[in-house]
Each structure stands twice: as structure tokens, then as C-alpha cells.
Amino acid sequence: MPGANYFSGSFTHRIDGKGRVSIPARFRALLEDQGESEMMVIPSYKDGVMEAFPRRVLEGIFERLEEKDPQSEEVEDLATYLFGGANTLSFDKDGRVVLSPELQEAIGVTDQVVFMGRADRFYMLSPERSKEVLEAARIRSREKHRGALAPRRRAPLVQVASLPDEDA
Amino acid sequence: MPGANYFSGSFTHRIDGKGRVSIPARFRALLEDQGESEMMVIPSYKDGVMEAFPRRVLEGIFERLEEKDPQSEEVEDLATYLFGGANTLSFDKDGRVVLSPELQEAIGVTDQVVFMGRADRFYMLSPERSKEVLEAARIRSREKHRGALAPRRRAPLVQVASLPDEDA
DNA sequence: TTTGATCCCATGTAGTGCCATGAGACCGGT
DNA sequence: ACCGGTCTCATGGCACTACATGGGATCAAA
Numbered sequence: 001m002p003g004a005n006y007f008s009g010s011f012t013h014r015i016d017g018k019g020r021v022s023i024p025a026r027f028r029a030l031l032e033d034q035g036e037s038e039m040m041v042i043p044s045y046k047d048g049v050m051e052a053f054p055r056r057v058l059e060g061i062f063e064r065l066e067e068k069d070p071q072s073e074e075v076e077d078l079a080t081y082l083f084g085g086a087n088t089l090s091f092d093k094d095g096r097v098v099l100s101p102e103l104q105e106a107i108g109v110t111d112q113v114v115f116m117g118r119a120d121r122f123y124m125l126s127p128e129r130s131k132e133v134l135e136a137a138r139i140r141s142r143e144k145h146r147g148a149l150a151p152r153r154r155a156p157l158v159q160v161a162s163l164p165d166e167d168a
Numbered sequence: 169m170p171g172a173n174y175f176s177g178s179f180t181h182r183i184d185g186k187g188r189v190s191i192p193a194r195f196r197a198l199l200e201d202q203g204e205s206e207m208m209v210i211p212s213y214k215d216g217v218m219e220a221f222p223r224r225v226l227e228g229i230f231e232r233l234e235e236k237d238p239q240s241e242e243v244e245d246l247a248t249y250l251f252g253g254a255n256t257l258s259f260d261k262d263g264r265v266v267l268s269p270e271l272q273e274a275i276g277v278t279d280q281v282v283f284m285g286r287a288d289r290f291y292m293l294s295p296e297r298s299k300e301v302l303e304a305a306r307i308r309s310r311e312k313h314r315g316a317l318a319p320r321r322r323a324p325l326v327q328v329a330s331l332p333d334e335d336a
Numbered sequence: 337t338t339t340g341a342t343c344c345c346a347t348g349t350a351g352t353g354c355c356a357t358g359a360g361a362c363c364g365g366t
Numbered sequence: 367a368c369c370g371g372t373c374t375c376a377t378g379g380c381a382c383t384a385c386a387t388g389g390g391a392t393c394a395a396a
Contacts, residue, residue, distance in 0.1 A: 013376070013377090014376080014377070016377065016378065016379095017378085017379095018350090018351085020377085020378095021376095021377095022375075022376050022377070024375095024376095025374075025375060025376085040176070043306070045306075045310045055172075059173065059174065062174075062287065066287075073308075074308070074309075074312045076305075077304075077305040077308040077309050077312070078305070078309045079286055079287050080284075080286055080301065080302065080305035081302070081305040081306045081309045082176075083174060083175060083176040083177075083284075083285045083286045083287050084176075084177075084178055084284040084285060084286055084291070084298075084301070084302050084305065085178070085302055085305075085306065086176045086177055086285070087176075087177050088172070088176060088177055088194075090352090092352060092353060092354090093352095093353070093354075094353090094354085094355095094375090094376085094377085095375085095376090096376090096377085098350090098351070098352085181386070181387090182386075182387065184387065184388065184389095185388085185389095186340085186341085188387085188388095189386095189387095190385075190386050190387070192385095192386095193384075193385060193386085260342065260343070260344095261342095261343075261344080262343090262344090262385090262386085262387090263385085263386090264386090264387090266340095266341075266342090
């Protein structure tokens with residue numbers, strides 16, 4: 001945990017009768033490092049995937065864009081999408097959040113959720129979908145970024161390869 | 169709740185026989201944080217949508233424009249639109265407001281209203297319309313802002329002193 | 337008196353906090 | 367290597383509170 005900067009790894013957790021799920025301890029620790037006891041989830045551009053952010057990351061995205069061009073239709077749409085589509089999930093002392101039936105349905109989960117780290121955020125999706133997403137990303141990465149995992153000449157030990165956004 | 173700066177999330181509430189609706193608790197808390205026990209409501213540019221602001225946000229919008237261009241016809245029109253078209257809805261101890269028949273008709277609601285957060289304000293609209301608005305915003309955002317949600321190159325999630333900048 | 341608005345109270349349910357259990361990881365001692 | 371102890375963490379259950387919502391009482395204006 002100490003020094004972890006990014007969400008990484010995949011964890012499958014169980015949803016109980018009330019819709020509660022434990023956030024993976026590592027993810028929770030990362031959120032709490034930033035003084036947040038909540039996260040924001042929003043449907044991804046990818047189908048069947050929810051993205052989870054610390055709140056300030058989401059707000060930062062918005063503020064940065066608004067600063068640039070407050071009136072534009074694009075920023076309007078983005079604000080609607082980000083803030084209208086977002087849910088704030090605050091976790092209790094045990095590190096659990098409640099997934100409303102709508103949220104469960106949105107990502108097609110019933111009794112298990114996968115938390116998949118993805119740098120500054122993480123995904124929440126069904127076990128099946130997570131395999132697809134991971135495998136698709138692996139294949140595309142192999143094709144386009146053969147060298148990504150090779151040692152870099154000047155790279156420090158902890159350097160993380162920055163992969164571009166994959167396509168839906 | 170602590171520190172929430174923006175309206176976010178969507179909530180569907182029921183209108184009773186007298187036209188009363190509960191403001192979502194989170195939204196109400198945000199309004200009350202600003203010392204307001206009322207909100208201003210005004211028809212949006214978008215059809216079938218009402219926008220709800222804390223009073224000071226509405227006044228701020230006007231003042232900013234007036235400052236920029238005090239005499240223009242645009243500002244005249246805006247002032248008319250903003251102040252003429254606005255309704256003040258104050259909420260009671262239970263956090264409810266009354267939607268007059270005219271307001272209900274304006275957004276085409278009969279027994280349910282959706283409150284949709286949108287940064288410094290929120291929308292009020294029918295359940296059907298809310299799905300349209302949200303989905304349209306999502307699609308357009310995806311097209312125009314592919315990268316908007318992408319991680320920022322130089323901004324690690326948790327700032328760490330010893331990490332070098334990412335460019336080679 | 338009627339209508340419309342505001343307030344107050346009642347109730348069910350969903351949300352949240354708190355505690356208990358149990359599995360697994362980790363560690364230290366022998 | 368074996369064993370016991372402790373710690374972490376996921377998960378379940380129970381209890382309480384907050385909140386949305388309905389109904390009735392009060393009050394004022396028409």
C-alpha cells in the first residue's frame with residue numbers, strides 16, 4: 001500500500017442482499033489518502049462498465065474544461081453527462097458502498113462485481129464483461145504497443161507505461 | 169455530503185395531490201449550505217426542462233454579463249428572461265416545494281419529477297425526458313470529448329515527490 | 337364557505353452505522 | 367517445517383435514523 005499511486009489489479013467481490021459491496025482495501029486506501037470517504041461512479045462510454053473516480057478528479061475534469069470554454073455546447077453536454085449521470089457512493093466504516101438496483105442493472109451484475117484498477121480510476125463491471133474488456137485490451141495492446149512493456153532506456157524503476165485510451 | 173460543491177446525480181420523486189415534491193436531501197443540503205431556503209426556477213433553453221438555481225447563482229450569471237456589456241440588447245433580453253421567467257420556490261420544513269400546475273405543464277410532468285444534478289444547478293424534468301437528455305449528452309460527449317475523461321499526463325493521482333515527470 | 341397555501345404529524349422504507357464471524361495472510365517461536 | 371497467534375479484510379446480520387410521502391389541521395384570502 002505505501003506509495004501506491006494508481007488503482008491496479010482486479011478484485012471480485014460479492015453483493016449482499018442489501019446491495020452492499022466492499023471496496024477492495026487497496027482502492028479504499030488510495031481514496032482515503034486523498035481524504036475522500038466517497039467515490040463517484042458514472043456509466044462509461046464503454047457498455048456495461050461503470051467508472052469510479054475520487055470526486056475531485058471528476059470535478060477537476062469539469063473545471064478544467066469549463067475554464068477553457070464555459071459556454072460551448074460541448075462543455076454543456078459534458079457537464080450534463082458528468083453530473084447528471086454520476087452517483088455519489090459514500091462508503092461506511094467497513095468500506096462498503098451500496099449499489100442501487102439501477103446501478104446493478106446498468107452493468108448487469110446480480111451477485112458479484114469486479115473492481116478493475118485503471119490508473120487514476122477503476123472500473124466496476126460484471127465478471128464476464130471484465131474478462132472481455134481485459135482480453136480485448138490485451139490483444140489491441142499487443143498489436144499496437146509491442147514495446148510498451150519492454151525496459152525503457154532511461155526509465156526509472158517505477159515508471160508506468162502510459163497506454164492510450166482504448167476504443168469502445 | 170461534507171464538501172460536496174456541486175449538484176450531482178439524478179433522483180426521481182413523486183408529486184402528491186397538492187403538487188408537492190421533496191427536494192432530494194443532498195440538493196437541499198447544498199442549498200442550505202449556502203444559507204438558502206429557496207431556489208429559483210426558470211425554463212431552460214432545452215425543451216421540457218426547468219433549471220433550478222440557488223438565487224445567488226442566478227444573480228451571479230446576470231452580474232457577470234452586465235459587467236461585460238451593460239447596455240446591450242442581449243443583456244436586456246437576458247435580464248427579462250432571467251428575472252421575468254423565474255419563479256421562486258421556497259421549501260418547507262420537510263424540504264418540499266409546490267409545483268404549480270403551470271410549472272408541471274411546462275415540463276410535462278404529472279406524478280413524477282426527476283431532479284438531475286448539473287454542477288452549479290440542477291434540472292427538473294419528466295422521467296422520459298431525463299433519459300433522453302442524459303443519453304444525448306453521453307453520446308455527444310463521447311463523440312466530441314473522447315479524451316475528456318482520460319487521465320492527465322502529468323497529474324498523478326497522489327502527488328509523490330520523487331517521481332520524475334513523465335516525458336522522456 | 338370555498339379554495340389554496342402552509343404547517344404539523346404519522347408511517348413505511350431505504351440508507352447507514354455498528355458489531356460479529358470467518359477465511360486467509362503474515363509472523364514468531366520452537 | 368510445524369504450530370499457534372494475530373491482523374486484515376470481506377461479508378453477514380441487526381438496529382437505528384433519515385428521508386420521502388401521505389393525510390389532516392390551520393390559516394388567509396376571495
